[in-house]
Amino acid sequence: MVRVAALPRLLAARIVGHALTFVARFVIAVRADWRGIEPVPRQRVYFANHVSNADMPILWSVLPSALRRRTRPVAAADYWLKTPLRTFAGRDVFRAVLIDRRPEARTEDPMERILEALDEGSSLIIFPEGNRNMTEDPLLPFRAGLYNMGRARPEVDLVPAWIANLNEVMPKGEVIPLPLICTVTFGAPLHVGPDENKDAFLSRASAALAALAPPRPDDIR
Amino acid sequence: MSETTSDILLLSLGVITLLVALTLFGEVMRGRLPVGQTNPVVETFMQRVHSWWAIVVLLTLATLAGEIGLLFLFGFVSFAALREFLTFAYKRKADHLSLALAFFVILPLQYLFVGMGWTGLFAVFIPVYAFLLLPIVSALRGDSNRFLIRVAETQWGLMISVFCISHVPALLSFEPAGERSILLILFLVMVVQIGDLAEYYCGRRIGRTRVAPGLSPKTVQGMVCGVLAAAATGALLHWTTPFGPGWAAMLAAVASVTGMFGSLVFAAIKRDKGVKDWSHLIPGQGGFLDQMDSVIFAAPVFYHLTHLIWT
Numbered sequence: 007m008v009r010v011a012a013l014p015r016l017l018a019a020r021i022v023g024h025a026l027t028f029v030a031r032f033v034i035a036v037r038a039d040w041r042g043i044e045p046v047p048r049q050r051v052y053f054a055n056h057v058s059n060a061d062m063p064i065l066w067s068v069l070p071s072a073l074r075r076r077t078r079p080v081a082a083a084d085y086w087l088k089t090p091l092r093t094f095a096g097r098d099v100f101r102a103v104l105i106d107r108r109p110e111a112r113t114e115d116p117m118e119r120i121l122e123a124l125d126e127g128s129s130l131i132i133f134p135e136g137n138r139n140m141t142e143d144p145l146l147p148f149r150a151g152l153y154n155m156g157r158a159r160p161e162v163d164l165v166p167a168w169i170a171n172l173n174e175v176m177p178k179g180e181v182i183p184l185p186l187i188c189t190v191t192f193g194a195p196l197h198v199g200p201d202e203n204k205d206a207f208l209s210r211a212s213a214a215l216a217a218l219a220p221p222r223p224d225d226i227r
Numbered sequence: 228m229s230e231t232t233s234d235i236l237l238l239s240l241g242v243i244t245l246l247v248a249l250t251l252f253g254e255v256m257r258g259r260l261p262v263g264q265t266n267p268v269v270e271t272f273m274q275r276v277h278s279w280w281a282i283v284v285l286l287t288l289a290t291l292a293g294e295i296g297l298l299f300l301f302g303f304v305s306f307a308a309l310r311e312f313l314t315f316a317y318k319r320k321a322d323h324l325s326l327a328l329a330f331f332v333i334l335p336l337q338y339l340f341v342g343m344g345w346t347g348l349f350a351v352f353i354p355v356y357a358f359l360l361l362p363i364v365s366a367l368r369g370d371s372n373r374f375l376i377r378v379a380e381t382q383w384g385l386m387i388s389v390f391c392i393s394h395v396p397a398l399l400s401f402e403p404a405g406e407r408s409i410l411l412i413l414f415l416v417m418v419v420q421i422g423d424l425a426e427y428y429c430g431r432r433i434g435r436t437r438v439a440p441g442l443s444p445k446t447v448q449g450m451v452c453g454v455l456a457a458a459a460t461g462a463l464l465h466w467t468t469p470f471g472p473g474w475a476a477m478l479a480a481v482a483s484v485t486g487m488f489g490s491l492v493f494a495a496i497k498r499d500k501g502v503k504d505w506s507h508l509i510p511g512q513g514g515f516l517d518q519m520d521s522v523i524f525a526a527p528v529f530y531h532l533t534h535l536i537w538t
Contacts, residue, residue: 035310037507177320182327185306187314187506221501 019098026099027074030067034175035187038068041218042194043165045070049129050195052077053152054167055145055215056133058176061169065131066100068190078123079131082107103130117154124159134211140178144216148208156198156207163195164211168218191218231406232291234467238413239287246283249276274510282518286416290409294342294399297412301396302338307515308388308523309334311505316380321368325361329381333357334389341393344400353390358382387523388516394526403469403537410467411533414475415482417464418457419525422483423490426453443494450487457483470536478532482525489524493517 030036038045054065062079069077083104086096096102103123105116123130132155135146156164168191176183193214198207253273260266289296313326333353340349362378395415401408430449438445461479462472470478493516497503504513512518 035307035506035508171314174318177323180320180323182323182331184313184323184326185310185330187310 015094015098019094022095022099026063027067027071030064033185034064034183035185036064036068037187037189039189039191041191043163043192045073045192047073047076048163049124049127049161050077050163050165051124051130051132051152051155052165052167052192053132053134053211053215054169054190055139055219056135056137057139057169057173059138060172060176061133062100062131064169064172064188065167065190073129076127077129077131078103080105080120080123080133084108103128107136117151117158120151120155121158124155124162130155134208144219145212148212150204150208152211153198153204153207156196160197164197165195166193166211166215166218167191168193168215170220189220191220193218229406231409234407234410235287235290235413238410238417238464238467239283242283242417246276246280250280275512278509278512278518286413290413293409294396297396297399297409298338298342301392302334304515304519305334305338305389305392306330307508308392308519309384311514311516312384312388313381315500315502315505316384317373317376318381319370319372319377321370322365322377322381324368325364326381328361328364329357329385329389333385337389337393338396341397341400346397346400349393349397353385357385361385391523391527392519394530395522397530398533401533407467407469414461414464414467414479415525415529416522418461418479419482419486419521421460422453422457422479422486423521424453425456426450426487429453439491439494442498443491445487445491450484453487454480454483468533474536478529478536481532482529483521485528486521486525490520492524493520 052065054061062081066074066077066079079100079102081096081100081102081104083106086092086102086104096104103119105119106112106114107116120130132151134148134152136149137146139146152164155162169188170191171186171188174184175186175188196211196214202210250273253269253276256266256269257273260269285300289300309330313329318326337349337352340352361381362374365374365378395412398411398415399408401411404411426445426449428449429452430444430446433452434444434446434449436447437443438447438450458476458480462476464479465472465475468475468478497505505516506514508514509518516523
């Protein structure tokens, strides 16, 4: 049950969420390319490449609203709890599953929080590279989290989602974002095979995600 | 109500009657299918009709709002078109500032010059000053990798998305038509679109000889039909222009044929870039550039011809 005191905050969160989606769709013109699956309300873990802080809001806002309401991003607590504004965005607007990524300081296992969210029926958004990719390589090596989720909850679809063009919208060190069209391409869902080990699965997942990337101009010519 | 306003409403009413007929036709086709089944051809057709509704309503409202309305409408179309073009253009990090200038400085300035009626500046600003300034900004970053390709693609994007499209609202400053110059815009858009529709329809029916085999399904027969249809529409609508039926038909025919070849050029660019549509923003039609390709080429030619014929 929603407490009366929480209502204004809830309302504000909904309004900010709609405003963000509006900006993403009409100014940055993000679009979804559902190549491997349909946008239907199944429980899923969307895993995406990570080059910019805008990745999570972009992927979140490109989902149809019925799916978006049931999808929670997994995000770093140290980033999202730093200021009151970020706390509002992270907790209320995106309803993020906030995890502590510093193993030495944390009191609870992040995987427990994630599985808890899955057991509540939420879909998740995760960035398996763990950090923003600042290199020239398409993807950094994946962390084990994706494998652990797939092993613990085998019925959940693991869906690769490639976010294209965002690094051209705002390359590192630039101040003005360019209004270029970003595309999020969703691939076919993966599941951890019965006797597939961690490294084999993670490299399969990484290859499935990288395969969704549009060809780079350098490769064409 | 002034005469111009009532003429705008009369034109919109004509187009809306046509759209009502098309919508009813589509709904009847839908209704004839068994329950729970859909036909993809009918659905695409309906999607296009719905997009047309949005375009007609927007264009009518902007026209009724007058000069400001049209400047903002076409300014936004330019913005959307440039965004589509530059998304697929070859660019590097060194071009970031010059691309930002294209979006946020050059585009608004061009529309400001159009709005102020500074025709001299509006005609040279992009082809001269933007073309000289942007390569300087890119070169200052010191990256010479594929420099000419980068510069050329950005400049072509500005030329077609901003320079060409801004010739549509620039028709507002056509002196001989006075207040009625606003109707010239509707004339241009209508004859080009009707020419395209007739070209598409006739091309599928009686088309034999391809104009550019391997690039586009356009045929000589389809294009001839389209130009004739545009000319006939132009003659019928000559009362919206300061010209007689003969000149109006000629103007419509030239605008239409330029537009068709423009659409061919865009087919070549899309093929080169390996894309089918520029974007997804107009349901059933692709992007703004897909929708505007013929108007983009037709607008500057139409603009200059109207001025030439009058003098």
